[in-house]
Amino acid sequence: MNTKEKILKLLEESRDTFISGEDLGRSLNISRSAIWKGVNSLREEGFLINSSPNKGYRLDESCDKLNKYGILKDLRKELRDMDIMVYDSIDSTNTQMKRLLYSGTLKNFSLIVSNEQTAGRGRRGKDFLSPKETGIYFSLCLFPKEDFKMDSFDLITVKAAVAVALAIDKSTGKNPKIKWVNDIFINGRKVCGILSEADADFETKHINSIIVGIGVNFTTKESTFGKELSTTAGSINEKSLLRNQFLAQVLNEFYSAYYEKTDEEILDLYRSYSLVLGKEVEFELNGQKYTALAKDFDEKGNLIVKFKDGSEKNLSSGEISVKGDFYS
Numbered sequence: 001m002n003t004k005e006k007i008l009k010l011l012e013e014s015r016d017t018f019i020s021g022e023d024l025g026r027s028l029n030i031s032r033s034a035i036w037k038g039v040n041s042l043r044e045e046g047f048l049i050n051s052s053p054n055k056g057y058r059l060d061e062s063c064d065k066l067n068k069y070g071i072l073k074d075l076r077k078e079l080r081d082m083d084i085m086v087y088d089s090i091d092s093t094n095t096q097m098k099r100l101l102y103s104g105t106l107k108n109f110s111l112i113v114s115n116e117q118t119a120g121r122g123r124r125g126k127d128f129l130s131p132k133e134t135g136i137y138f139s140l141c142l143f144p145k146e147d148f149k150m151d152s153f154d155l156i157t158v159k160a161a162v163a164v165a166l167a168i169d170k171s172t173g174k175n176p177k178i179k180w181v182n183d184i185f186i187n188g189r190k191v192c193g194i195l196s197e198a199d200a201d202f203e204t205k206h207i208n209s210i211i212v213g214i215g216v217n218f219t220t221k222e223s224t225f226g227k228e229l230s231t232t233a234g235s236i237n238e239k240s241l242l243r244n245q246f247l248a249q250v251l252n253e254f255y256s257a258y259y260e261k262t263d264e265e266i267l268d269l270y271r272s273y274s275l276v277l278g279k280e281v282e283f284e285l286n287g288q289k290y291t292a293l294a295k296d297f298d299e300k301g302n303l304i305v306k307f308k309d310g311s312e313k314n315l316s317s318g319e320i321s322v323k324g325d326f327y328s
Contacts (some may be wrong), residue, residue, distance in 0.1 A: 007038040011059045012069040020056035029325050076252045087114040093139035094213040113138035134220040136243050139213040150205045157182050157196045157250030158301040160322050164252035165273045171249050172238040177275035180303050189234025192216045281320040
């Protein structure tokens with residue numbers, strides 16, 4: 001950790017109070033001059049740091065720049081030593097995680113987060129718009145236990161969706177809804193998408209690693225989305241919440257969902273946040289379009305639909321659209 005990082009760590013840990021240059025120097029065992037240079041270097045990187053001759057330095061309350069130490073300070077103790085890699089701009093956090101995965105340098109629950117993605121990816125080959133400064137784009141790398149079953153893979157996305165919904169609910173009081181299987185909505189507008197990808201051996205049916213990519217529209221303005229997304233995309237828009245704080249909340253909730261809660265508990269939460277249950281949905285199978293009632297989710301997170309003739313089918317993948325008003 002260099003001097004600049006040490007200063008940022010202390011400023012993040014003491015966000016509500018000023019720290020004098022003398023106290024910073026004493027804590028880090030460096031000169032006042034080195035403190036001044038470190039603070040200026042952070043300012044050049046975009047950190048908003050207030051200073052006062054009589055008080056010292058403090059991060060401005062509006063400073064919302066993603067950084068490792070802003071995330072770490074709000075993490076539960078089990079995650080305090082997790083690897084966190086922060087980028088200002090990247091093609092895709094999932095793609096970068098794959099590069100590092102193949103290099104063999106990652107440990108379980110490693111995190112990549114970026115301030116911008118230039119080639120963000122969604123499910124089924126779709127792009128995920130990832131403008132600078134207004135979103136949180138991140139990926140987690142998981143190494144499942146030996147007994148992890150391949151047919152449980154979809155539950156990882158379910159757990160991630162529940163984690164995001166819980167984080168929004170607890171930190172904003174807003175009413176998030178999950179559209180099967182991987183989209184989070186607030187007031188009828190999509191604010192988050194999830195893309196889970198597995199590295200699996202299909203002969204042995206063993207999953208070696210899972211990358212969970214999550215993109216959140218945090219303060220993205222509607223004008224940014226463009227004509228195609230302007231009627232469906234939205235943002236969390238909680239002014240009292242910082243991106244680092246929200247990301248830490250999601251990580252805490254996902255840790256609990258992945259390691260502590262049972263699959264039954266997760267599915268119950270998934271049902272409680274569902275946008276589709278009890279509604280008519282449209283979907284396509286083998287090139288033919290169908291309409292059915294979204295009845296329930298099975299133990300793997302598949303959507304159970306009921307046709308008008310009383311027959312049922314479990315949907316394990318694909319896109320659905322909800323007929324009528326999302327919130328009626």
